[in-house]
Each structure stands twice: as structure tokens, then as C-alpha cells.
Amino acid sequence: MSFGPSLVRSRFSAGLPSCVPQHRLRFGHWFRQRPGSPRSARCIVNDASSASAVSSVGSGVGDSDLKSSAIPRSTLLGNKPAATSYTSNSTSDPVAENENRISHPPVPAAQPSPEEHGGLSGPKKPSRKGFKTRVTYNTLTVSDGELSYRTRFVDQRTRDLEDEIMSRTWFDSGLDVRRWRAALTEIFKAKHFARDVRWELAEQFRPNDEDAKLRGLLETDGLGRFREAWEALDKKSKAAHWKRLSLWLLQDSPELALEFFLVTSQSAHRPVFLMMTDCLSYLHAFYNDRLRQWKRGTHTYDSAVQTCLDPSNWPIIVVSQKGVRQYLMVADRDHLHSAYDYVVDKNVHITAETYLCFMRRFIDFEDVDKALDVLERVRGLSQHEYLIDSVAVMQHCCKLLTLDSVLDSPNGRNFRILPSLLRMGVRPDRDMMNVVLRNAFRTGDPQLGLDMLNYMRNQNMKPDSYTYLTLLTDAVSRGDRHLVDSLIEEIEPQEEISKNPWIANKTLHAHFVFTAKNIEEDADPSATFYSLLDLYTKLHDITPLKELTILPADYTPPAGGANEPPSVIALYLIIASYLRCHKRMPHVLRIYKYFHSMVLKGHEIIAPLAATDHTYNEFLVAFRKDPQGIRPSVRLVEDMLAPTTTHRDEVLPMTRAKPTVRTWTLLLSSFTYNRQPMAAERVKDMMAKYGVEFNMVTWNTIISGYANAQNVPEVAKAIKALEAQGFAIDAYTMKSLRYLHDPERLWEVVKELDELSTGPATDVSSVVSPLHDKQEYTSGGADDLLDLGLRRLQESQATKL
Template identity: 20%
Template structure:
């Protein structure tokens, strides 16, 4: 039997285990939900399509996958068409049907009447069918409730599906720009906020001039990126009203202040805080910039640097020398996804002689911050993603050739954004180049680089960044003070903790601690907690408690995180009952500190201990009263009382030896989840219909939002998966489909564990095609299967004697992954063992070939991505040779000829 309590507390879904495993309480609190509106909208659109028919689950074509977005209710009707019957005794047909499909979404008018009636009654008593309809109405996105919107002078209704935001007759912008015309938005700016921010910037400028300007001796201060950034902020915040900047003059007569103000106007688009505090600056570009851009990027030249460079060299010399900043600023303002291709053409010779590297560095800063903040809503997503992927290699080549000799030319914000945009391998390459060239990296940027390397588990590079920081201190006293700042200590703790991403690197903990102490870091309770957590994750319980016992000797007092770390580590051991005394001490500490999460950790310990002591379900159900008493030591029974009223055989709260209502703590969502899981388990063992009654009460409480703790728990799919697992165990797949449909009511979305539970239920009930259908729906919704998904499929195909599909599933297993003993027993029960061995060998060969092809494709892609742009010469050899034996070189542009897109100088106009 698969163990219910895993070492890392993953909520693996197995219908064979008597209790559904779950995350640790603190891990549950820190988990993030993926509830982006775009994902919900895409799922909603996919669910409107349906298809019937099975097929190979691992080799479905694109046409089949396009029709996978059906609601899960189609699985039930699909299986009925295949003359399969489900074991749904006692369900009484709880849901109305229309044409073989479950109808649960009423019209808006009926839903509105139902909602008004329910609100008048206070939602005190809600029939079962009314709950479905009210939930469906509340699940409608807010966008579908809007009446009308004005689009291009027309008033059209707003729909959530099939609505085109723009007119079909509108002309698209250049290179995928949005079809909506640009509008000037003038938002009232608070003068007080603007003045306060201006004082802060002036203070930063004075501090910069006092500390860092004396260090700059060889180059002027305009070559410092931080100085230019502060000047742009001052120019943007100093104006009390809206301004308009006209960029008509040539570059040789254009003042530096105008260039700075132009970039200040561009910064308002990519910096939200500056946009809220500074008055708008509208740019009036040279009228010829539009025609220059059209000619420069003609014939799909946006992704071909060589073509852009060729077109750029056909311009007049006067235009290229005097108006290249105008064109660059115009591209950053109108077509930012094309600006970096123009930068490649500018920095390759022959281009311009008067190339100002400060403008190039500021352009890169504007692009980097725009990519990080996703500021350009008017650019098509595919064009923006293409230029974003190419930004890091472009910056690397131009930085190496032009910007690296100037150590302070790049602003700190640009260096900060590079770490956010680059992958780990790309960032390592850029960081090595920065160290080699001696690029000036500020204190905060180095801490950000430390955190970037630490989160990826590269503690060696993280320690090198910390070493650069402490070496910059002028003396030992300043070094110790710098090493004990809060940000520095948090980066040290992150580096130490994330070094355990590889379990084999536990022996490096001692060396990392010694290095931090060498930097001057004084070990506090934060770092001691990390050391104890690393020991617990590695299974070294003795070392963790030795460190805990030395806290008093070092003058430190353990906090709530110390007890939670140790208690959770004791829970994950093979014999948690051995630490019963320490767990009781943690319970008393939780009462004294009034920490609900430490109390939840204790409740989790009791749950695991009782489950380990009694493996069979009946004995576990007999000890639920003991777990309930542990719950009532800390938390209020109020969230559980509605479920006790529904389930007649449920355990009741007793007031003997418990706290009063005024001293109760509000239970965290995980503590409530543990008790609800026990209620569901007990209801499923006594009366199967009681589970459906508990679910309806749970849904009613979630819809009416009576209990905020329960509503917060409902936002996580883990509690929904518990009900889903119970229905799949008793083969009530109609109720299971209803659970999946009701999940979006609270904002939860089905995850990979949801589909694993459902798929396993169908496989256990010998519904092969329905199980494959679940797999296809999961893939169509963008959810990648995990290792347990393939284990469920392999076990189902082995029990059904489908040898060929067993080989197809084995292709997705990792060679280093050890198969479960139960799974090996299922494979051994296949009748044709010779064919099984043959299919397994074929799967191994296909897996190796696929990995080799993927590695080659990835290597070729990275090689092409990082290869410097190739610029062909402007002259090409003519075919054949002349009479003297030399090659005839024919220029691409004949002397005296006039190309079709050569422009007359604007200054002559």
C-alpha cells in the first residue's frame, strides 16, 4: 500500500489509502494558487466544445485535441453511450438532465430571480437544485454582467465568449500593434505626492554626489547610469503641469536636456509609480519617423538584423548621423518590440560615427523594465514574446562590444532587470562577463543576484556575490556592520536553506556556515532555524536537536518557527510516537504563544501518529474522538457545527476540559481541513448518502460565505479533492462530475491531483475510455501530468491486459525512478510476459531516442539564439572573373543611383 505520510508531505492521491494525505500546515499556508483570469477564461472557452470517441491517449492528433475542452459532465454521458453503468445506488437522480447532458446553468433572468429570492430569504434554507443554479449564476465572471461598451464609436454588448473588441474594418498597426487608436489619458496628479517624491529624489541625488561622484574621475558624470536615472526622475517630477516635447532639431543641435526629458516621458510608461506621481509628457516626433520605420522594417525585417542593417545603410549619411536618436525614441514609444533590432543595426559598423552610448544604455533600461512590468499592452503578444526572448543575447553582445569598457554606464535598474529576464544559464554567462569587465554593481543589485542564485540552488555563486559585498567595506568594523544588516542576513539564510535543493548537498551546510561566519555574520535565531530545518529535511534528527540544545548557551531563545520546524520534522520520521513528549511541550508552547499555526502543526502530528499506529480504517475511525479533543484544546468548534448537524453519527464537541469560547483561537485552513477530512471519512463508512449531504452543506456555506475560514479553505482545491476521492471510492461518478463543475465557484481550479483521482476511479471501475478521456481533458487544459499520473495509467492498462499501451506509458517513466512494488505486482499479472518485456524494451529505446533528440534540439536552439548576428558585406562578388584574373566586386548600391526608399534630409526642408 502506498504510504499516506510521505517525507515531503506531498498530497499524492491514492484511492487505496484510508486517509487522503495533505501538506504540512505551514507549507499549506505558503502555497500559491493559480487563479489567473486568463486561465479561467481559456478553460471556459475550451469547455464549450465536446466530442465523443476514445482512441489512443498517448498519440492523439491535433484535431482530436482541439475538441477536448468539454465539460466533465460529457464523460458521464459518454460512458452511458458505451453501455457502461455506474454504481450509483441511492443517488435518486439528483441532477436534472437535458438531452443526455447535465444542465446546471440557468438563463440570466431565471438566475437573477433565484438570486433575489435567495437573498431575501437570507439563504437560510436552500434546496439542492437551487444551490446548483445560484452557484452557476455566481460563477459567471464579472465581465459578462457588463451591459455595453463603446468600441470605435459603436455601442455593442459585451460577451465573455466570441466577442471581438475591435472592428473588422480597422487597419492593424505596424508589426502586430494593437488596432485601438492611441488616446491621451490625463489623470489628475496629486501635487503633494509629486512634491514629496521630488524631495526624496533630490535627497538621493545629494547622497550620490557626496559618496559616489568623487570616485568617478576618468569619465564625466553623464556616463554614470545612476546619475542619468536621477536626472530623469527630477525632470519628470519637477513640472507642475502637462508638457509637450517636440523633437524636430538634429542631434548635433539637440540639447542633452531634451534627450533626458524624452527618456523621462518613456519612463512614465514602464514605471507605474512615476506614472502616478509625475505629470504627463507628450512626445511630438518628427513626421518622417513613421516613413523611416516602414522602410527600415519592410519585408519582414523585424527578425532579421542583417536586413535592418542593410536598409539602415541606404539612408542618407546626414539622416543617419543627425536623426538616429529621433528614430530610436520613436521606436521605443510606438514599436518597442522593434527597438532592439534597430539597436543591433546602430551598434554595427559602418552605421553612425556619433553613437552616444548613454542613449543606447538608457534604451536598454527602458526595454528591460518594460519587459519585466509587461507595460506594453498595445503590442501583439507573439511579437512581444519573440523580442523578449531575444533581449538577453542582444544585450550580451552589445554590452560586451560597447558598454563593458565603461563600468558605470549601465544603471542599477537595468542590471536588476537583467537578472529577472534571464534564465539561470544565461544569467551565469552575463554575470561572469560583468565580473570580468569590472562592472559597477550596487549593494541592492548584488543582494538580488545572491537571491537569484540561491533560489536556483547555486550556493557557490551566491556566496561569491556576498563576498563582493563584504570586500567593498572600507574597514573591518564597517564589514561586520554590513554583514549583520537585515537584508544581508536574509540573503544568507536563503542561500543556506536552498542549498538543500539537492539532498546530497547536506554535507555542504557546515562549509557554508563557516563561510558566512568568515564574512562577519553573527548567527541569530533565523540562521539556527535554517540549520535545524536542513538537518530535518536530510533526516538527521539528532543534529537538529543538538543545535536546539545549544540555543541557551548562545543566549538565544527559540521562537514559534523553531518549534514548528522541529515538530514537523518529528512528524515526518518513521516513528513519530517516539517524540510524543516533545509534541506535548509544543502544544503547551502554542497555548502560551497563542500561535494557531504551531497548534495546527501539533494537530497534524496527532493525525499522523494515530494513522501510523492503526493502519486499518475501523480502528482509525474509533480514535477520531481523541483527535477532536486535540482540536478543541486550541480552536473554536464553530466552523464544524454545521457539519455535525448534517451528519447524525458525527462526533460532538464536549465541553469537558476545553477552553472557553473567548479563549479559542481561529483555526487555520489546514486545521479545519483535517477535521473535515475525518468527518467525510466517517460519513462514507456509515452511510454513502451522508457524504453527499455533507458536500451540499459545504457548498451552501461556501456560496453564502458564512464562515471566512471555510471560504479561504475552499479557494484551495485540496478540500474539493477530498470530496472527489470519496465519491470515486463509492463509484458515484455523477456526484464526482458535479464536484469538478462546482470548484470554480470559490475560485479553485482542478489541478493534477484532481484529474489523477478521477482517472484512477475510472480505471478501478474498468472504464478505460472514460479514463483516457480524463487524461485528454487534463492535457487540453494545459495541466502537465506528473509521475503518479503515469503510474495510475500503467496500473490500469496492466490490469486490463493492454500490453501495447503499457509500453506507451512506460516511455514516459524516468529510468532512475524506481517503480512501486504494487505496480510491479500488477505488471507481473499480465498474461503475455514475453510481449510485456518486448514492449518495455521498445519503450526504453524510444525514450532514449526522444531524450537525445530533445537535447540536440535544445542545443541547436541555444546555439542559434546566442550566436552573434551575422551582417553580410555591403558589396558582393559578381559571378565570373575579369580578364585580369581578379574578381569583379559589384556594389549593392551603384554609384550615383538613388534607391527607392532614400530620403531627403529633413534639415533641408
């Protein structure tokens, strides 16, 4: 299987994968019994007043962590004992030592009733003085298709914190919660399958007149009058109204429902976390794009979800993992760190999937240390949920390696992240090594990259499209044409890789760089273009090229060509190749006319080129060196600045890219090349108007224009402004300064500007010897004088930096 250059990015943009069967059982599940079968076993993890009772609800809306099972007792248990619990005494930390232990306690003669053990999952033994009492929670789970027990020890402090969290909600009865979730499941199915809701399954949650009054207040002033009315209700009334109003608003008005959840989540008595999770899952499933534009006061959609799923409302012993992940995916950096600290400090029950979600978000914020810390915790859970070399963990390790860098240490140079992964027992696969290979080439040391490639081959890791793409990218960037040719020769026999769109685009790009972008003096431009065209037609349809009038109408492609629509990159490269090889102005003007027209019409293939400035910049390059191209260059920039609506107020089907600093610099160079200084000054004013900051290329273009005009004072001012912006003169600047007839005059002006800006100029005689000997001016000729003056200027700038 082959992947493109966005391998890591695309494979982690979706939700977290699951490596366990769908029928996996979790904490606090109830097992339905079949008609006529003995009573099904159940896992009792807490009494009815605790958070565990909430999590023992039946199947919810899309929450795979809290699903019911229809496994009968005989199939479920077989000859294995039923789940029991007990209390024990220990002086050590029970949570740290026994978090993930699996135990198989003996089958009790009779299951004690909740009255006999005070609502816990086993008889309570009296604790001896000086020892901490701990509660044991046994949970029957299915891992890799096999039933097993997991034992978790919870101390009294954790149980007390759980009770405190639950006291802040209006949770009243597990039966009511299960009925409400069943009603929401029916609404979810009705929406998904586009059918009517069968209200016989949710008759008790039909809204009444009091609910209608509250909704009226919510519609008129949700953050004001409704909030006051809601706070005036007692805890029991809030519970009843919330269950009915939540289902009603979810069906009728998602925007109003989100505002309702926001207000009620800020109340003294909050909704149950599991129920809030289900509601937000419903909104995310059907209205996510629509609600992205939602705003109420200072709240946006993401901030509202953060408020509704605030970590202070997370149950400790059994928490909906999907709700936690929903919170993490919208949390900013600070809230993410606070949530992680809360989980660690309070010992919240978190599964490996959710820890990986933490890891993914830390990677998004480039927090390497935290991501490694999370991975260490995942490794601690690996004996029950994920192996350290499982697919999900390896994918996240790949993503983490994209942030890797090289550090210099007393032991030599080494990567920062890779050694940490190896110490944790991660065994790199080909995908990981592809990322390592890319990082190695990015260090600027090609030999390091080749060493990584040799290691992959020694480990029998066959190169895939990602490997070849990395090698081609590095070879093109270094201008190693021989290596590019050998790689292409190696790729061509492998049909699957050679037809990979990313490999095809990079191959076409390599030919463009080595031929059309820098055409040799003795090369035939037409032959160069048609060689690229032959490569293009092997993979793509030529119809868009005919529509742009790049090809004659009677052009016949060679046999064996493909009819696949071209990618944006491939189409851009072939247009750029034509413009570089055919520089006659009438042809360029004609092609731009058709290009602009098709952008306005929203052409399916050609219009996407306008989303970036690349194609526009190629037209500017073609216009630049011809006086007839000045006006078209201005019109092109005006086209990019034009609003996205037509004169009839119709929105254009494609949004055009705005001019970038490269676009403005090319326009500036067009005026500079054609000796239009006043127009060039106007371009500089326009760049300031649109807030475009000069880059080094812009400054070199400006200096080159002033140097050609022998405007020494303006050259000096430009150099001072360049320096003030944090740049330093480079080889291109020095090349432009060679056009000056009197470089010593430039040196004097720069000194004068130094004196004006910083007071008396410092004596630079210790750095550069003064040119006091007139013989030095005449003996070497004009070229020596120019070189000497420019060298003094460069050394002066280096001293200041």
C-alpha cells in the same frame, strides 16, 4: 518576531533592501547649489564624451543610485578637502589593488579647468617608459551618515573600452539628457498622482509631424517598415526622435513603447543605457502585469527587456545599477552567467546591492558555486558598503542555505555550503540556524537535528515560530506523537507563537494525522471529530462549516473561540476529518453537493479549496469503499475536468485543479475495490489520454486488482511494465501478490515474458534454487508455498535491477 514556513521565500521575493541613507551620493553626482550660496562642489569622474557624463544627470525615475543632492558646500565639505584626482604610475594591477580604497587628498589651491587636464579629474603627470598610466576617480559618498571619499583607479584599457561603448550610442549632450530625464520624472509623477503633465517642464520634447510619421510606421509594421525608416536616419536625428517618441509612447501606449525600445536597441546606434533604464522602470512601475502578455514575433516581455538592457551596452566606469538589476531579474540561466562573466572580465563598476542581486539569481537557478563566488566579492566590498554580517547579506545567506546538502568526505559527513559561509566570516544568526536545523532534519538523521537544536540553545538563540514549525514537521513525519505532544505543551503558553497561522495549521495537522486519519478500532469517530473541531474553533470562524452543513445549525462553539476566517489548510483539515470520521454516504453526498455549488459561485473562503486536488481526493476516499460512491466518484472527476466557463460562456470566478495522478489512482481503486474491472480499464485509458504517468501507487493498485481476480498473465504484464518504467516491486506489491492462489504460475509467466522480450532467458539457478522437490511443496503447506514463490519472484526482480 515570528515567521511562517515561507520565511526565506517571502523575505526574498521583493526587491533588494538598502542599508544606506537615501541621500547617499554615488559616482558622478552633481550637487545642486542653494540660491545665494557659494558654488557647490561636484565630483568630476570623466570628460563630457565619456559615460560618466551620462551618469552625472539629476534625479531619475526611481533610481536611488543616481540622485542629486541639495547639500550646500559648507555642509558637504566642512573642514575636509574637496574631491580631486591625479594620475600615478605603477607596475601592478591598479584595479585589483585599489578598487575600494578611501583617500583624502589635500585641498588644491585652485581647481584646474577641464582644458588644463584634458577633461580628466586632475592634472595628468607624464608616465615613465615601462609603467602603465592610470586614471584616478575620487567620489564623495555618504556612508552611515558620514561623508567619505572613495578612490577608484581605472587603467587606459578600461577607459578606451568605455569610449568604445559610448561611441555605439547616440549620446550627444549631458545637458539634453538631464532635460529629458527631468521631463520623464514629470511624466512619472503625473501618472503616479493621477494628474495632468505640466508640459512647461518638457516643452522641447513635444512630438512633431516627423515623429507622427514614424509612429504611424511603428503602429502598422514595427519590425519591418519602421525598422527600415529608423535605420535610414543619421545618428543626430535618431537622438532627437528617440527623446520625443519615447516620452510620447510611454504616456499613450506601453505596448507600442516596448516595441519601439526593442527596435531601437537593435540599431547600430543604441539609446543611452541610463535613459533606457528609466523608460523600462516606468513600464515596470505601471504596466508590468499588463505587459506580461506582450509578444512581437519571437520576442516576449522578458526577452525584449534583455535586448534593451544587453550587457554589451553597459558603461564600464559608471553604470546605472538599477538597469543592471532589471536585466538580471529577467535573464535566463545562460544570459545570467554571460552577464556575470562580462562584469568580471571588463571590471564593470558593480555595487554590493547589485552583486547581491547576482547572488539571488544564482540561488534561483541553484548554482551554489557561483553564488559563493559572488558572496566573496561582496565581502571584498564590505568595508565601504555592506558588512558581511549585515541584514541584506545574512538574508541572502539564509536563502543560499536552503540549497545545502550533506556530503561524505574523508573527514566525515558535513554540510556543503555552511562551512564555506563560516570560512568567509559569516556568523550564523537565528534565522540562518533555523535553515540549518531544517536541513539537518532533512538528512534523515534526527539526532543531527537535535544536535543543531542544542547548539542554538547554547548560543542563547530563543526558538521562534520557524524553529517550532521545523520540529513539529519532523516529529509528525516520523510519527513521534510523544514529541509532538511535548512541543505543543511548550508552545501553548507563548500566545504569539501559538496563534501563528503556520503553527496553528501544523498543530491541527498533527491531531488529524494521529487521530482522524488513522482512527483506532476502539475510538469513537464522533468524539475524535469534535476534539479536532474544538481545536479549530479556538482560532477560526465556524460559519464556513455551517454553510457546508458539516455542523448542525444550532451548534454553539465553546467560549473563547476566535472569529478569524479559516486558512485554506485549516478548512481542508476539518473537512477531511469529518469525512474520515463520518462515513455515511448520504452525508458525504450532501456535503460534496454544497462544496461544488460554492466553488461554482466563487465563495470567498470555500472556493479556494478547489485550486488543488486535496479536497477532491478526500471526497474520493470517502466514496471509494461504498458501491453507491462509484457514480459520485465519476461525477467528481468530470467536475474537475469541466472547462472554466459555464453554459453562458461566463468565466468561473475560481479555476479548479485538474485531476492529478493521485486523483486518477483513487478513482481506479474505487472500481478495483468494487470489482469493476472493465471500468478500471477505462480509467487507465483516460489516464493515457490525458498524459498522466503511473506512479508506484498506481501500479500497486492495478496489480492488486488483477491479483484479486486471479488474472496471473495480467499481473505478470503489469510487473514487466512497472519494471520498464524504472520502478521495483515493494512491500505493498508483495502484499497484493499474496492474494494469488498459484504464485508459481506467476513465476513461469514472468519467465515467458522475459524470453519474448530479451531472447533466451538467463539461468537464474545460481541466484534462486529451483523448487524441484515436491516434498517442499507439501511439507510446509499453502502458506509456505506462497511465501517461497513470492520470494523467488522478488529475488528475480532484484537481480534484473
